[in-house]
Ligand SMILES: Nc1ncnc2c1ncn2[C@@H]1O[C@H](COP(=O)(O)OP(=O)(O)OP(=O)(O)O)[C@@H](O)[C@H]1O
């Protein structure tokens with residue numbers, strides 16, 4: 065009989081909180097059996113700004129997912145966002161121990177520990193230490209050194225840390241909503257799970273999750289993450305600009321943006337007209353659609369310039385043959401790929417989440433790449449140690465449980 069089991073992902077974003085329940089088959093396939101989407105109140109730019117409001121938003125989304133699935137959630141993988149997140153690469157070196165001089169699991173763990181021993185100030189919390197690849201007695205590009213004969217083992221890692229207070233506030237909100245944390249995963253890496261192909265990651269690719277309050281980016285080369293960062297701009301900035309530029313309410317600006325907006329000015333003719341309500345005035349105003357799109361284009365091209373600068377900072381400008389993959393709700397904007405192509409000077413595609421089945425009707429759009437990616441992350445790390453680190457003693461119990469459960473699921 066197939067042993068089926070469950071993974072839960074919670075993404076508390078700036079505009080919405082999503083809880084997903086996935087059933088993982090013995091062969092590792094993930095099927096969504098429940099989801100709950102609630103408007104997000106209390107989160108600003110990807111970070112908790114009000115504990116009570118955030119807990120209520122999270123609890124609402126959890127309840128919806130539980131009701132739909134009939135499954136009671138006890139623990140979850142949780143997405144972390146916000147521009148407090150920073151990354152660096154670090155190398156760890158150890159002598160291979162043991163009589164036979166064969167690389168063991170313990171050697172790999174010691175090498176990773178050595179890489180982890182970078183200076184992390186006390187107000188920062190480690191979120192990920194991801195092995196990118198190994199160097200065995202000087203031979204580079206080894207993906208799995210286990211069992212290789214060697215004297216010296218080096219590991220190259222990508223290390224992600226966040227502000228301890230921000231991470232703790234998010235953890236507190238999840239715990240207060242009655243759910244233990246299996247693992248914290250930064251949004252860009254979760255989104256990458258649901259959108260990037262292995263070939264893209266091997267060739268070199270950038271993923272940008274354009275959310276409401278933040279844009280989470282990650283650069284992959286040689287199959288592994290090389291750089292990650294969070295920019296404090298998102299689709300809400302575009303809506304704000306539209307509201308100010310057209311003197312209209314935020315709600316209306318959002319509606320007009322989604323219905324009539326485009327980031328690609330070449331597609332917009334001067335004779336296209338729109339009728340827009342004006343704040344504090346009875347009648348509306350007639351404007352050129354082009355005026356709306358100029359406002360949108362200005363903000364979006366600034367955002368893509370910032371993304372381009374981040375790629376430069378990673379040292380991979382002009383070195384990402386697979387180009388950029390845009391996802392997140394902000395990537396649903398009309399003309400966004402065309403504009404990104406112009407600004408970034410690389411191939412661009414907009415991606416919806418892939419790789420899971422089940423109740424996907426509501427979820428098959430770019431706004432759900434991060435929560436779906438959480439489930440894929442959980443399913444993929446089933447036969448290895450979780451790469452993230454829990455943030456407090458009560459949480460390491462959660463990670464420990466996940467590891468035990470995963471070991472039980474995939475013995476050997
Ligand atoms: N069809 C659409 N066209 C244009 N923009 C859209 C569309 N649908 C959603 N958006 C924008 O996407 C944004 C929300 O994206 P998303 O759901 O990915 O954000 P989030 O995860 O809540 O926030 P963050 O990741 O920044 O914390 C909104 O600001 C909205 O304006």
Ligand SMILES: [Mg+2]
Pocket residue numbers: 077078251273275276392434
């Ligand atoms: Mg998001």
